[in-house]
Amino acid sequence: MMKPADNIIICPNCGDGQKIIDVESGELICTKCGYVIHDRVGDVHEDWSILATEPSSKLRTSPTSLARSGMGLSTIIGRPDKSAGSGLNAAMRSTFDRLRAWDFRVKGQDERSLRRAFVELDRLRGIIQLSDAIVEKTAYIYRRAQERGLVRGRTMRAILGAAIYIVQREMGISGTMDDIIKATNTKEKDLARAYRILLRELDLKVPMLDPVKCVSRVANNANIGERTKRRAMDMINDVIKSGQAAGKDPMGLAASVLYIACLCSNEPKSQATIAEAAGVSEVTLRKNQRMIVGIRQQTTESIL
DNA sequence: TAAGATAAGAGGGACAT
């Protein structure tokens, strides 16, 4: 499912120029005070630092609007795959042209395997909804991966999927890995491994997904009330401040915090419900829960 | 310098309560 890029606007509640981030539910939520607005305004802000280093290519002007036009509705009406034939191939051709322009010293064999990969990428594009911009950036990453010999010994699809995931994360599109797993028909382990390798070897940095955003997302998935959500957001900020959240899966933290918040707010939700909404196991939720409760006890004791 | 050994930490499954 496609999500729009992050919108950064001013929060009308706390006003202080706080950021408001468009989470996948389509809500706008202030990362500081938790205020929720329902109007969707603000200019879409996209940045692509990697490609910005390419001097003469005007990649950012590529027409993504066409691919995006079906966003949202198309998941209900059905895939616009019929129109894919001509349009996509044209887009892929332009991608090829650009890639070739970047480096004309490609060897024949490399180019052939590259082409195979891009054919697969084209297929993926029809399954998951990928904008032109995503396809191009994915292709760029894949090409770099192949240049460094990272593809050898791994499946091409895993690398492609990982590249897609990275691009989505960089663009603030919180796509799920599950979609990619299904589309690429790879094992999660392979995909995750490829993902880590790409990050390390290509020096890519993906913005850590914001735990506050995660709380909001999970809360919406699990139909948790506004007050409880707010409480959970406060709580997770404390957890982050305590420093004990380092290296933990933000989704797991979000789930645990929400569970505790539900207990406090007398809004009964089972661990299973919340864990499922967050895409983590109940075990993880419990472990984090214990840790968080420990933190809260410590802080309250230190206050007393 | 590169490849193996070991330890620590995290997440998930199975079972018990």
Added chain:
DNA sequence: ATGTCAGTCTTATCTTA
């Protein structure tokens, strides 16, 4: 529904050739 434990996977660090 919730709590507990053993086995798995990954990364970092140390060792060995």
